[in-house]
Structure formats: structure tokens, C-alpha cells
Amino acid sequence: MFQNRLVNVMVIILVSFTLIGVVALVLFNYFETPEAGADPSIDKIIENSWQTEEITTNLNGDEIVRASFQIHTDTKSAKNELEKRDFQMNNLIIRHLAGLSAAELQSQKGIDEMESELRNKMNEMMDEGKIVRVYTTQRMIQ
Structure with a gap:
């Protein structure tokens, strides 16, 4: 290869x-990433x-x-983008709720469908990352 033996050893x-x-x-990247089916911990969700x-x-x-x-x-980074888009997300939620009736929001199936539809619409707006789930934390119909 090279004329000098020392250069060969160094190469x-x-x-x-x-x-x-x-x-x-x-190997570090392969074993560091969580499995696709693994649920994140509550600390990671928060x-x-x-x-x-x-x-x-x-x-x-x-x-x-x-x-x-x-x-x-x-x-x-998706959370940071979501915080910046808070006014857009609030607008999207208000517009979506305006199209629903009280009967649709009073059943568990209706809430599940609303959460799923909101998630899909929000994901269309996101540039970085995606929405995994929308949780309804408070709901009162009058």
C-alpha cells in the first residue's frame, strides 16, 4: 500500500x-429508540x-x-409548535364544536369521534411532529 510501514499501521x-x-x-440509536408499540410513560405524555x-x-x-x-x-418540538399555534388550534376547536349538537357530545362515542376528528384536523396544520391524542379534560353542556 504505502512505502512506509508506520503510515500503513496508522491508517x-x-x-x-x-x-x-x-x-x-x-447500535446506540437502535437501542435508544422506543419500540413502536410501546406506550410512553405518563411523565413523557405530560x-x-x-x-x-x-x-x-x-x-x-x-x-x-x-x-x-x-x-x-x-x-x-411538536409541543412548541402547538403552543405557537394556540390561536389556530382554539379556532379549529370552536369551529368544530359549532357543528356538533349537544346529543353528539353527551355520549362516549360522540366524544371519541370528536377527539379523533380534532386530532386529524390538527395534524393537517402541524409542520413538525404530530398530535398523538386529544383528551377532553373538561366538558359542560348547558
Whole structure:
């Protein structure tokens, strides 16, 4: 290869260290990422969640609803984006609630559907990360 034996040994050592470093980095990243099916811990959920203020709006009819939501994102950067988009998210929630009736919000199935639809609409607005789940933390229909 090279004329000097010392240069050959140094090149082999440098290539070996580089390969060991790359293998160690790949293994660290592989074992560090959580499994796809694993549920995050409650601390991770809270860390990546944003709580809306209490929202009061008219429903489709004569009733009004007072509600608040906890929105769980997949990453910290998604939570930061969500906090910046708070006015857009509140607008989206109010517009969605205005299209629902009190009967739709009084059943568990109706709440599940509303949360799912809100999550899908919010994900369309997000640039970084995604909304994992929308939790209804308070709901009162009058």
C-alpha cells in the first residue's frame, strides 16, 4: 500500500476506530429508540402535552358547551409548535364544536369521534411532529 510501514499501521488504526465509532453510534440509536408499540410513560405524555384554556362556545342548536382539552404530541418540538399555534388550534376547536349538537357530545362515542376528528384536523396544520391524542379534560353542556 504505502512505502512506509508506520503510515500503513496508522491508517489501519484510524479506519478501525472510525468503524468502531460508526457501529457504536448505530447500535446506540437502535437501542435508544422506543419500540413502536410501546406506550410512553405518563411523565413523557405530560412533557409533550399542551392544555387549552377553557373554551365556551355555542353548539349547533340552543345549547352552549364549556370545555378544555389536553393535546398530546409526539415530540417536544411538536409541543412548541402547538403552543405557537394556540390561536389556530382554539379556532379549529370552536369551529368544530359549532357543528356538533349537544346529543353528539353527551355520549362516549360522540366524544371519541370528536377527539379523533380534532386530532386529524390538527395534524393537517402541524409542520413538525404530530398530535398523538386529544383528551377532553373538561366538558359542560348547558
